[in-house]
Amino acid sequence: MLRRLVAGVATLVLVAEAAVLVLVHVVLGKTTESQSMSIAGMDPDVMSKATYAMGAGMGGFLLLCAVLLAVAAVRDRAPGRFARAVLIGAAVTHGVLGALVVGLVGWPAFAVMMLILCLVVLTLMLYPDAPDKPGKPDAPDTPAAPDAPVGITPTSP
Numbered sequence: 820m821l822r823r824l825v826a827g828v829a830t831l832v833l834v835a836e837a838a839v840l841v842l843v844h845v846v847l848g849k850t851t852e853s854q855s856m857s858i859a860g861m862d863p864d865v866m867s868k869a870t871y872a873m874g875a876g877m878g879g880f881l882l883l884c885a886v887l888l889a890v891a892a893v894r895d896r897a898p899g900r901f902a903r904a905v906l907i908g909a910a911v912t913h914g915v916l917g918a919l920v921v922g923l924v925g926w927p928a929f930a931v932m933m934l935i936l937c938l939v940v941l942t943l944m945l946y947p948d949a950p951d952k953p954g955k956p957d958a959p960d961t962p963a964a965p966d967a968p969v970g971i972t973p974t975s976p
Contacts (some may be wrong), residue, residue: 822945826892829938830885833909836935837881844874884909888942897946910939 848870855863887902898906917932 822942823892823895825938825945826888826942829935829942830888830892832935832938833881833885833888837878837885840881841874841878844870844877848874880909884939888939891942891946897948898943903943906939906943910936910943913939 848867851863851870852867857863858866884906887898887905891898891902897903913932913936917929917936920928920932
């Protein structure tokens, strides 16, 4: 029950974060476009389009993470390898962004980033690792010796 709740809350938070980041990038793009100023000789049109593209990319990535978390919450099963890799990437990204926003924006923004980081990591920790092949138990690390009693595995010296 707890893991479904955490995954669901993380889904909602990531969707809200995606919407806010896309909105911020749209505002920054419009501002760059309306100022018609160049920084270090760069074309203002290129800068505004790059801002839009970055907002779309970040929003898409966060929505992908939200969909993967929603699937895990609905199925109540651990995310697969691809989903785990994407969610770990999102956790690392939030950790790095949290370190940056402390100095640039302040402690409240850091707290929000760490909340999102905690939700993603907690979701990953609450779901056990998915087995490589469903339906087959994991093979033991060391096979039992032929002359050893059943249930006892040999140990290395």
